Amino acid sequence: MHGAGNDFVVIDLISQFLNLKPAHIRFIADRQRGIGCDQVLLVEPPTQPENDFRYRIYNADGSESGQCGNGARCFARFVREKSLTWKRELQVETRNGTMALTVAQDGRINANLGAPIFDTTQIPFQPEDSEDNAEYGLTVAGNTHRIGALSMGNPHAVLTVDSVADAPVSTLGPLIESHPAFPERVNVGFMELVSKNEIRLRVFERGVGETEACGSGACAAAVHGIRRGLLDNAVTVHLPGGKLSVTWSGADNDDVWLAGPTASVFEGVVKLREG
Incomplete structure (x- = not known):
């Protein structure tokens, strides 16, 4: 599917x-x-x-x-x-x-997907500096990047970029995914702002690599943008594989909703070896 x-x-x-x-x-x-x-x-x-x-x-x-x-x-x-x-x-x-x-x-x-979690101990995330407008500094290979950090049931780091097409997903993504500041690793989202209700996004997922789409990553990016006042409460997220819709009121304790297409591709049987 x-x-x-x-x-x-x-x-x-x-x-x-x-x-x-x-x-x-x-x-x-x-x-x-x-x-x-x-x-x-x-x-x-x-x-x-x-x-x-x-x-x-x-x-x-x-x-x-x-x-x-x-x-x-x-x-x-x-x-x-x-x-x-x-x-x-x-x-x-x-x-x-x-x-x-x-x-x-x-x-x-x-x-x-429930309410977003911003408490750094629950993400979990060990920030290098204090929070500034919902963003943190993260030093990677000698360069400091501003990120949003939150959990949507799994940890996410969100970077705002000028263009997702030019974003260093394949190089910076794995460095942030395994950064010591994230003891359980992290999903890394590269977000381009299109308008107040539209973004483009690429996600490097922990344990997977870059994927065509990431639902919790779309939610994390939209929440981060809403929290910073950059986005409205209903956001269309354009990912390489298609569009998803995210809604969040902006209140920390309110739930985040995700909608989008699903498809069944094929079914079959697989034999697995013991051990």
Whole structure:
């Protein structure tokens, strides 16, 4: 499946049992030797009766992630396509709590990613200087860059650039992703402001690399721009793989909503070796 080009292998663990290991994830995600994807998503039974499913996310390198907005929207489409539920309003468990998903009559899926987290200890982020207008200085290879730092269920660093086409995503992205200031690594967004309600964005995702789209990254960039007064409360985010829509009131405790396209590409069977 994919959401705006952000692609996933989704596995139903309601009707079958599978003990996935990091090596299995890496094999599945390998675009040359496996199936190929940005993340592997697992549909599991909930641990609490008030929830509909458990939603687990694994990056291409085998590490588990706390959030993936595009994946969540694909998750909602998947469970309905597979007749695992007919509900249009779902509550699913994630590594970092519960999240709400709604399926509109036209099939458009909205994901509530919860309120953004700015507390540096919870991101987690160890800033080099004090906050200035929601930005921090980060020294990388001898140069200081101004970044926004927040969590959308997973850590994000957002840089404002003049042009995403010219942004050093492939070189600066991995340096920030593994910067010591982010002890759990970080997703790195390069944001170009187009207007008060429109941005262009490229994202270097931790454990994956640059992706066609990143839902939580789109939310993080929009939130950062709104918080700085650069964007209105409803933002269209143009990514290499397509458009996403983000809305946030601007209040720290209010939830962020993500909407955009989803698609099922193909289905099949994969054999995984033990060990």
